[in-house]
Amino acid sequence: MGPRAEQERGVARFEESVLPHMDSAYNLARWLTRNGHDAEDLVQESLLRAFQAFQGFRGTDGRAWLLAIVRNACYTWLRRNRQQEVTTEFDEEVHTLEGDALNPEKLVLREVDSARVRQALEELPAEFREVLVLREMEGLSYKEIGTVVDIPVGTVMSRLARARGRLQRGLTSRPGEER
Amino acid sequence: MSCQETRVLLHAFLDDELDPVRSLGVQGHLDGCRDCAREHAAHRSLRAALRDQALYFRSPQGLESRVRAALGSQGAIERRAGWLGAAGAFLRMRWAWLPAGAVAGLLAVTVIIIGRFGAPPPGPLADDLLGREVVASHVRSLMASHLTDVPSTDQHTVKPWFNGRLDFSPPVKDLAGEGFALVGGRLDYLAGRPVAALVYQRRLHVINLMIWPAPGEPDRSPTVALHQGYHVLHWTQGGMGYWAVSDLNENEMKEFVGLVQR
DSSP states (O other), X not given: OOXXXXXXXXXXXXXXXXXXXXXXXXXXXXXXXXXXXXXXXHHHHHHHHHHHHGGGOOOSOHHHXXXXXXXXXXXXXXXXXXXXXXXXXXXXXXXXXXXXXXXXXXXXXXXOOHHHHHHHHHHXXXXXXXXXIIIIITOXXXXXXXXXXXXXHHHHHHHHHHHHHHHHXXXXXXXXXXX | OOHHHHHHHHHHHHTTOSOHHHHHHHHHHHHHOHHHHHHHHHHHHHHHHHTXXXXXXXXXXXXXXXXXXXXXXXXXXHHHSHHHHHHHHHHTSXXXXXXXXXXXXHHHHHHHHHXXXXXXXXXXXXXXXXXXXXXXXXXXXXXXXXXXXXEOSOHHHHHHHTBTTBSSOOOOOOBGGGTBEEXXXXXXXXXXXXXXEEEXXXXXXXXXXXXXXXXXXOOEEEEEEEETTEEEEEEEETTEEEEEEESSOHHHHHHHHHHHHO
Protein backbone atom coordinates (compact mmCIF):
# COMPACT_ATOMS: atom_id res chain seq x y z
CA MET A 1 0.00 0.00 0.00
CA GLY A 2 1.41 3.39 -0.99
CA PRO A 3 1.71 6.28 1.43
CA ARG A 4 -1.22 8.01 -0.22
CA ALA A 5 -3.63 5.13 0.24
CA GLU A 6 -2.40 4.73 3.80
CA GLN A 7 -3.03 8.41 4.46
CA GLU A 8 -6.57 8.18 3.13
CA ARG A 9 -7.21 5.10 5.20
CA GLY A 10 -5.98 6.99 8.27
CA VAL A 11 -8.40 9.85 7.64
CA ALA A 12 -11.26 7.41 7.03
CA ARG A 13 -10.48 5.47 10.19
CA PHE A 14 -10.35 8.70 12.19
CA GLU A 15 -13.67 9.87 10.74
CA GLU A 16 -15.19 6.52 11.63
CA SER A 17 -13.93 5.97 15.15
CA VAL A 18 -13.35 9.45 16.58
CA LEU A 19 -15.49 12.07 14.80
CA PRO A 20 -18.83 10.47 15.81
CA HIS A 21 -18.00 11.42 19.40
CA MET A 22 -17.96 15.14 18.72
CA ASP A 23 -21.13 15.72 20.74
CA SER A 24 -19.63 13.93 23.75
CA ALA A 25 -16.46 15.98 23.37
CA TYR A 26 -18.38 19.24 23.18
CA ASN A 27 -20.69 18.37 26.07
CA LEU A 28 -17.72 17.63 28.34
CA ALA A 29 -15.83 20.77 27.26
CA ARG A 30 -18.95 22.88 27.65
CA TRP A 31 -19.55 21.64 31.20
CA LEU A 32 -15.91 22.04 32.19
CA THR A 33 -15.44 25.54 30.75
CA ARG A 34 -19.09 26.60 31.25
CA ASN A 35 -18.71 28.66 28.12
CA GLY A 36 -19.80 27.88 24.57
CA HIS A 37 -17.15 29.77 22.62
CA ASP A 38 -14.22 28.36 24.54
CA ALA A 39 -15.68 24.86 24.46
CA GLU A 40 -15.95 25.08 20.68
CA ASP A 41 -12.38 26.30 20.32
CA LEU A 42 -11.08 23.61 22.65
CA VAL A 43 -12.95 20.80 20.88
CA GLN A 44 -11.73 21.88 17.46
CA GLU A 45 -8.19 22.15 18.78
CA SER A 46 -8.45 18.75 20.49
CA LEU A 47 -9.77 17.03 17.38
CA LEU A 48 -6.93 18.33 15.24
CA ARG A 49 -4.49 17.36 17.94
CA ALA A 50 -6.13 13.93 18.17
CA PHE A 51 -5.75 13.51 14.42
CA GLN A 52 -2.04 14.24 14.67
CA ALA A 53 -1.70 11.61 17.40
CA PHE A 54 -4.06 9.14 15.79
CA GLN A 55 -1.35 7.11 14.05
CA GLY A 56 -0.13 6.02 17.46
CA PHE A 57 -3.60 5.12 18.75
CA ARG A 58 -4.03 1.35 18.89
CA GLY A 59 -6.98 1.08 21.25
CA THR A 60 -10.59 0.37 20.38
CA ASP A 61 -12.35 2.95 22.52
CA GLY A 62 -12.13 6.08 20.39
CA ARG A 63 -14.55 7.93 22.63
CA ALA A 64 -12.62 7.55 25.90
CA TRP A 65 -9.40 8.37 24.04
CA LEU A 66 -10.85 11.56 22.55
CA LEU A 67 -12.48 12.58 25.84
CA ALA A 68 -9.14 12.25 27.64
CA ILE A 69 -7.56 14.64 25.11
CA VAL A 70 -10.45 17.08 25.43
CA ARG A 71 -10.30 16.92 29.22
CA ASN A 72 -6.57 17.67 29.22
CA ALA A 73 -7.10 20.65 26.94
CA CYS A 74 -9.89 21.91 29.21
CA TYR A 75 -7.78 21.63 32.36
CA THR A 76 -4.91 23.47 30.70
CA TRP A 77 -7.41 26.16 29.79
CA LEU A 78 -8.90 26.20 33.32
CA ARG A 79 -5.48 26.50 34.92
CA ARG A 80 -4.70 29.43 32.66
CA ASN A 81 -8.05 31.20 32.88
CA ARG A 82 -9.85 30.00 35.99
CA GLN A 83 -7.02 29.30 38.40
CA GLN A 84 -9.21 29.59 41.48
CA GLU A 85 -11.53 26.83 40.26
CA VAL A 86 -8.88 24.18 39.84
CA THR A 87 -7.43 24.80 43.26
CA THR A 88 -10.71 24.56 45.17
CA GLU A 89 -10.71 22.45 48.28
CA PHE A 90 -10.69 18.96 47.01
CA ASP A 91 -9.77 16.02 49.14
CA GLU A 92 -10.28 12.46 48.15
CA GLU A 93 -11.14 11.06 51.57
CA VAL A 94 -13.70 8.32 51.36
CA HIS A 95 -14.83 8.55 54.97
CA THR A 96 -17.28 11.31 54.13
CA LEU A 97 -19.43 8.69 52.46
CA GLU A 98 -21.04 8.17 55.83
CA GLY A 99 -21.40 11.87 56.39
CA ASP A 100 -23.43 12.19 53.21
CA ALA A 101 -25.90 9.57 54.31
CA LEU A 102 -29.05 9.92 56.35
CA ASN A 103 -29.59 13.60 55.83
CA PRO A 104 -33.15 14.10 57.07
CA GLU A 105 -33.68 16.98 54.70
CA LYS A 106 -32.73 14.90 51.71
CA LEU A 107 -35.86 14.45 49.70
CA VAL A 108 -36.64 12.33 46.76
CA LEU A 109 -36.55 14.89 44.03
CA ARG A 110 -39.67 14.98 41.98
CA GLU A 111 -39.90 17.07 38.89
CA VAL A 112 -36.78 19.10 39.54
CA ASP A 113 -36.59 21.72 36.86
CA SER A 114 -33.52 21.41 34.70
CA ALA A 115 -32.50 25.03 35.23
CA ARG A 116 -31.93 24.32 38.92
CA VAL A 117 -30.05 21.11 38.22
CA ARG A 118 -27.90 22.95 35.71
CA GLN A 119 -27.03 25.64 38.21
CA ALA A 120 -26.28 23.17 41.00
CA LEU A 121 -24.08 21.11 38.69
CA GLU A 122 -22.23 24.19 37.46
CA GLU A 123 -21.47 25.14 41.04
CA LEU A 124 -19.71 21.85 41.80
CA PRO A 125 -15.90 21.76 41.58
CA ALA A 126 -14.74 20.61 38.12
CA GLU A 127 -13.52 17.26 39.46
CA PHE A 128 -17.02 16.39 40.67
CA ARG A 129 -18.77 17.92 37.68
CA GLU A 130 -16.82 15.88 35.17
CA VAL A 131 -17.50 12.46 36.72
CA LEU A 132 -21.22 13.19 36.80
CA VAL A 133 -21.21 14.35 33.19
CA LEU A 134 -19.27 11.28 32.08
CA ARG A 135 -21.36 8.83 34.09
CA GLU A 136 -24.90 10.19 33.81
CA MET A 137 -24.90 12.02 30.49
CA GLU A 138 -22.43 9.90 28.55
CA GLY A 139 -23.11 6.61 30.32
CA LEU A 140 -19.43 5.71 30.64
CA SER A 141 -18.45 2.74 32.81
CA TYR A 142 -16.17 3.21 35.84
CA LYS A 143 -13.30 1.80 33.82
CA GLU A 144 -13.86 4.25 30.97
CA ILE A 145 -14.18 7.17 33.39
CA GLY A 146 -10.92 6.02 34.99
CA THR A 147 -9.27 6.17 31.56
CA VAL A 148 -10.56 9.65 30.78
CA VAL A 149 -9.84 11.19 34.18
CA ASP A 150 -6.73 9.06 34.79
CA ILE A 151 -7.70 7.74 38.22
CA PRO A 152 -8.22 4.18 39.56
CA VAL A 153 -11.68 2.60 39.36
CA GLY A 154 -12.07 2.71 43.15
CA THR A 155 -11.50 6.45 43.11
CA VAL A 156 -14.10 6.82 40.37
CA MET A 157 -16.67 5.24 42.68
CA SER A 158 -15.86 7.36 45.73
CA ARG A 159 -15.70 10.53 43.67
CA LEU A 160 -19.09 9.81 42.12
CA ALA A 161 -20.53 9.14 45.58
CA ARG A 162 -19.24 12.48 46.87
CA ALA A 163 -20.34 14.30 43.74
CA ARG A 164 -23.88 12.96 44.06
CA GLY A 165 -23.98 13.83 47.75
CA ARG A 166 -22.93 17.41 47.06
CA LEU A 167 -25.30 17.80 44.17
CA GLN A 168 -28.17 16.55 46.37
CA ARG A 169 -27.26 19.11 49.01
CA GLY A 170 -27.01 21.85 46.41
CA LEU A 171 -30.49 21.04 45.19
CA THR A 172 -32.23 20.60 48.51
CA SER A 173 -30.77 23.66 50.24
CA ARG A 174 -32.98 26.68 50.03
CA PRO A 175 -32.03 29.20 47.35
CA GLY A 176 -29.40 31.61 48.61
CA GLU A 177 -28.23 29.18 51.25
CA GLU A 178 -24.87 27.46 50.73
CA ARG A 179 -22.82 29.69 48.46
CA MET B 1 -25.82 -6.78 54.76
CA SER B 2 -25.58 -3.83 57.13
CA CYS B 3 -26.64 -0.24 56.42
CA GLN B 4 -23.01 0.84 56.46
CA GLU B 5 -21.96 -1.77 53.92
CA THR B 6 -24.93 -0.91 51.76
CA ARG B 7 -24.05 2.77 51.76
CA VAL B 8 -20.54 1.99 50.61
CA LEU B 9 -21.75 -0.21 47.78
CA LEU B 10 -24.84 1.79 46.89
CA HIS B 11 -23.23 3.79 44.11
CA ALA B 12 -21.64 0.80 42.46
CA PHE B 13 -25.05 -0.88 42.71
CA LEU B 14 -26.72 2.12 41.14
CA ASP B 15 -24.18 2.11 38.32
CA ASP B 16 -24.39 -1.63 37.57
CA GLU B 17 -20.79 -2.08 38.58
CA LEU B 18 -21.34 -4.72 41.29
CA ASP B 19 -20.88 -8.45 40.90
CA PRO B 20 -24.17 -10.43 41.03
CA VAL B 21 -23.66 -11.77 44.56
CA ARG B 22 -23.13 -8.40 46.21
CA SER B 23 -25.75 -6.86 43.99
CA LEU B 24 -28.30 -9.31 45.41
CA GLY B 25 -27.06 -8.47 48.89
CA VAL B 26 -27.67 -4.75 48.38
CA GLN B 27 -31.08 -5.37 46.81
CA GLY B 28 -32.05 -7.57 49.75
CA HIS B 29 -31.09 -4.86 52.23
CA LEU B 30 -32.93 -2.15 50.30
CA ASP B 31 -36.10 -4.27 50.33
CA GLY B 32 -36.10 -4.29 54.11
CA CYS B 33 -34.58 -0.89 55.09
CA ARG B 34 -36.61 2.25 54.57
CA ASP B 35 -33.75 4.69 55.16
CA CYS B 36 -31.43 3.06 52.69
CA ALA B 37 -34.26 2.64 50.19
CA ARG B 38 -34.98 6.35 50.47
CA GLU B 39 -31.33 7.16 49.86
CA HIS B 40 -31.34 4.90 46.85
CA ALA B 41 -34.50 6.48 45.49
CA ALA B 42 -33.04 9.95 45.96
CA HIS B 43 -30.00 9.06 43.88
CA ARG B 44 -32.17 7.46 41.24
CA SER B 45 -34.28 10.57 40.83
CA LEU B 46 -31.13 12.68 40.72
CA ARG B 47 -29.88 10.47 37.92
CA ALA B 48 -33.11 10.93 35.99
CA ALA B 49 -32.76 14.69 36.41
CA LEU B 50 -29.20 14.64 35.09
CA ARG B 51 -30.23 12.64 32.04
CA ASP B 52 -32.70 15.32 31.03
CA GLN B 53 -31.93 16.19 27.42
CA ALA B 54 -32.15 19.87 28.28
CA LEU B 55 -28.85 19.55 30.15
CA TYR B 56 -26.97 18.01 27.25
CA PHE B 57 -24.97 20.37 25.04
CA ARG B 58 -24.83 19.16 21.46
CA SER B 59 -21.94 20.43 19.41
CA PRO B 60 -22.89 23.60 17.54
CA GLN B 61 -23.71 23.52 13.86
CA GLY B 62 -20.71 24.12 11.70
CA LEU B 63 -18.15 22.70 14.10
CA GLU B 64 -18.15 19.29 12.46
CA SER B 65 -17.90 20.66 8.93
CA ARG B 66 -15.08 22.95 10.00
CA VAL B 67 -13.18 20.06 11.53
CA ARG B 68 -13.82 17.88 8.48
CA ALA B 69 -12.65 20.64 6.18
CA ALA B 70 -9.50 21.06 8.25
CA LEU B 71 -8.86 17.31 8.20
CA GLY B 72 -9.60 17.02 4.49
CA SER B 73 -7.37 19.87 3.44
CA GLN B 74 -4.75 18.62 5.86
CA GLY B 75 -4.74 15.23 4.13
CA ALA B 76 -4.79 16.75 0.65
CA ILE B 77 -2.07 19.29 1.33
CA GLU B 78 0.13 16.76 3.05
CA ARG B 79 -0.13 14.55 -0.01
CA ARG B 80 0.71 17.43 -2.32
CA ALA B 81 3.67 18.89 -0.53
CA GLY B 82 4.95 17.34 2.65
CA TRP B 83 6.31 20.03 4.92
CA LEU B 84 4.21 22.89 3.63
CA GLY B 85 1.04 20.98 4.43
CA ALA B 86 2.28 20.14 7.86
CA ALA B 87 3.06 23.77 8.54
CA GLY B 88 -0.42 24.74 7.32
CA ALA B 89 -2.00 22.21 9.64
CA PHE B 90 0.02 23.45 12.57
CA LEU B 91 -0.90 27.00 11.79
CA ARG B 92 -4.54 26.16 12.49
CA MET B 93 -3.56 25.23 16.03
CA ARG B 94 -2.87 28.34 17.94
CA TRP B 95 -0.45 26.76 20.42
CA ALA B 96 2.18 26.00 17.82
CA TRP B 97 3.51 29.17 16.32
CA LEU B 98 6.95 28.00 15.38
CA PRO B 99 6.09 26.10 12.19
CA ALA B 100 3.77 28.98 11.32
CA GLY B 101 6.96 30.87 10.65
CA ALA B 102 7.47 28.84 7.51
CA VAL B 103 4.09 29.89 6.16
CA ALA B 104 4.51 33.50 7.23
CA GLY B 105 7.89 33.48 5.52
CA LEU B 106 6.35 32.24 2.30
CA LEU B 107 3.67 34.89 2.48
CA ALA B 108 6.29 37.51 3.08
CA VAL B 109 8.15 36.32 -0.03
CA THR B 110 4.90 36.61 -1.98
CA VAL B 111 4.46 40.12 -0.72
CA ILE B 112 7.98 41.08 -1.72
CA ILE B 113 7.47 39.70 -5.22
CA ILE B 114 4.28 41.72 -5.56
CA GLY B 115 6.16 44.77 -4.38
CA ARG B 116 8.85 44.32 -7.02
CA PHE B 117 6.42 43.91 -9.87
CA GLY B 118 4.40 46.97 -9.05
CA ALA B 119 1.23 47.60 -7.11
CA PRO B 120 -1.65 45.21 -7.71
CA PRO B 121 -4.66 46.60 -9.53
CA PRO B 122 -7.33 48.10 -7.28
CA GLY B 123 -10.48 46.12 -6.53
CA PRO B 124 -11.33 42.80 -4.87
CA LEU B 125 -8.09 41.13 -5.96
CA ALA B 126 -6.03 43.88 -4.37
CA ASP B 127 -8.04 43.55 -1.17
CA ASP B 128 -7.51 39.81 -1.22
CA LEU B 129 -3.75 40.16 -1.58
CA LEU B 130 -3.64 42.87 1.05
CA GLY B 131 -5.74 40.66 3.33
CA ARG B 132 -3.11 37.97 3.04
CA GLU B 133 -0.41 40.49 3.79
CA VAL B 134 -2.34 41.56 6.88
CA VAL B 135 -2.56 37.92 8.02
CA ALA B 136 1.17 37.44 7.47
CA SER B 137 1.82 40.49 9.60
CA HIS B 138 -0.56 39.19 12.26
CA VAL B 139 1.22 35.83 12.35
CA ARG B 140 4.63 37.49 12.51
CA SER B 141 3.49 39.67 15.38
CA LEU B 142 2.55 36.57 17.37
CA MET B 143 5.75 34.66 16.69
CA ALA B 144 8.71 36.61 17.87
CA SER B 145 8.11 38.62 20.99
CA HIS B 146 7.20 41.49 18.73
CA LEU B 147 3.53 41.91 19.50
CA THR B 148 3.84 45.44 20.78
CA ASP B 149 6.36 48.27 20.63
CA VAL B 150 4.45 50.13 23.28
CA PRO B 151 2.86 47.71 25.72
CA SER B 152 0.11 49.61 27.47
CA THR B 153 -3.53 49.25 28.28
CA ASP B 154 -3.92 53.03 28.34
CA GLN B 155 -5.16 54.64 25.13
CA HIS B 156 -3.60 57.93 26.25
CA THR B 157 -0.19 56.27 26.26
CA VAL B 158 -0.59 54.35 23.03
CA LYS B 159 -1.94 57.17 20.86
CA PRO B 160 0.82 59.74 21.52
CA TRP B 161 3.44 57.03 21.04
CA PHE B 162 2.71 57.08 17.30
CA ASN B 163 3.50 60.82 17.10
CA GLY B 164 6.62 61.34 15.06
CA ARG B 165 6.63 57.73 13.98
CA LEU B 166 3.72 58.07 11.56
CA ASP B 167 2.48 60.88 9.35
CA PHE B 168 -1.04 60.39 10.70
CA SER B 169 -2.65 59.95 14.09
CA PRO B 170 -4.59 56.69 14.43
CA PRO B 171 -7.75 56.64 16.55
CA VAL B 172 -7.09 54.52 19.66
CA LYS B 173 -9.95 53.17 21.74
CA ASP B 174 -9.82 51.20 24.94
CA LEU B 175 -12.54 48.54 24.78
CA ALA B 176 -11.68 46.67 27.98
CA GLY B 177 -15.14 47.42 29.33
CA GLU B 178 -16.62 45.57 26.36
CA GLY B 179 -14.32 42.58 26.78
CA PHE B 180 -11.64 43.56 24.27
CA ALA B 181 -8.64 44.67 26.29
CA LEU B 182 -6.12 47.00 24.65
CA VAL B 183 -2.70 45.40 24.98
CA GLY B 184 -0.55 47.94 23.18
CA GLY B 185 0.55 49.38 19.86
CA ARG B 186 3.14 48.59 17.24
CA LEU B 187 4.63 50.13 14.15
CA ASP B 188 4.15 47.86 11.16
CA TYR B 189 4.90 48.04 7.46
CA LEU B 190 2.08 47.17 5.08
CA ALA B 191 1.06 48.10 1.54
CA GLY B 192 4.38 49.81 1.09
CA ARG B 193 4.03 52.21 4.00
CA PRO B 194 4.37 52.36 7.77
CA VAL B 195 1.05 51.72 9.49
CA ALA B 196 -0.33 51.69 13.00
CA ALA B 197 -1.06 48.29 14.52
CA LEU B 198 -3.18 48.23 17.66
CA VAL B 199 -3.25 45.02 19.64
CA TYR B 200 -6.32 43.85 21.51
CA GLN B 201 -6.99 40.67 23.40
CA ARG B 202 -10.16 38.64 23.85
CA ARG B 203 -9.62 35.66 26.15
CA LEU B 204 -6.64 33.86 24.55
CA HIS B 205 -7.19 35.45 21.15
CA VAL B 206 -5.07 38.29 19.92
CA ILE B 207 -6.60 40.83 17.56
CA ASN B 208 -4.42 43.05 15.41
CA LEU B 209 -6.07 46.22 14.15
CA MET B 210 -4.07 47.84 11.35
CA ILE B 211 -4.86 51.41 10.42
CA TRP B 212 -3.55 53.73 7.74
CA PRO B 213 -4.89 56.68 5.70
CA ALA B 214 -7.06 56.05 2.66
CA PRO B 215 -7.31 59.58 1.29
CA GLY B 216 -10.31 60.29 -0.89
CA GLU B 217 -11.89 56.87 -0.36
CA PRO B 218 -15.57 56.80 0.61
CA ASP B 219 -16.70 55.05 3.77
CA ARG B 220 -17.18 51.34 3.19
CA SER B 221 -18.83 48.90 5.57
CA PRO B 222 -16.82 45.90 6.74
CA THR B 223 -16.20 42.93 4.48
CA VAL B 224 -15.22 39.59 5.97
CA ALA B 225 -12.62 37.25 4.49
CA LEU B 226 -11.03 34.08 5.75
CA HIS B 227 -7.33 33.51 5.13
CA GLN B 228 -5.40 30.61 6.67
CA GLY B 229 -8.12 30.19 9.27
CA TYR B 230 -7.95 33.84 10.33
CA HIS B 231 -10.87 36.21 10.01
CA VAL B 232 -9.92 39.41 8.28
CA LEU B 233 -12.35 42.34 8.36
CA HIS B 234 -11.74 45.39 6.24
CA TRP B 235 -13.53 48.72 6.11
CA THR B 236 -12.92 52.40 5.51
CA GLN B 237 -14.21 55.18 7.68
CA GLY B 238 -13.40 58.87 7.84
CA GLY B 239 -10.56 58.65 5.33
CA MET B 240 -8.84 55.78 7.14
CA GLY B 241 -8.54 52.18 6.06
CA TYR B 242 -8.95 49.55 8.78
CA TRP B 243 -7.96 45.89 8.85
CA ALA B 244 -8.83 43.70 11.82
CA VAL B 245 -7.40 40.19 11.93
CA SER B 246 -7.64 37.37 14.47
CA ASP B 247 -8.36 33.68 14.94
CA LEU B 248 -11.40 34.78 16.94
CA ASN B 249 -14.78 33.64 15.60
CA GLU B 250 -16.66 35.77 13.09
CA ASN B 251 -19.43 36.94 15.42
CA GLU B 252 -17.09 38.29 18.05
CA MET B 253 -14.94 39.88 15.36
CA LYS B 254 -18.02 41.69 14.06
CA GLU B 255 -18.81 42.79 17.59
CA PHE B 256 -15.28 44.12 17.92
CA VAL B 257 -15.46 46.00 14.64
CA GLY B 258 -18.83 47.47 15.63
CA LEU B 259 -17.23 48.84 18.80
CA VAL B 260 -14.26 50.29 16.92
CA GLN B 261 -16.58 51.97 14.42
CA ARG B 262 -18.77 53.50 17.09
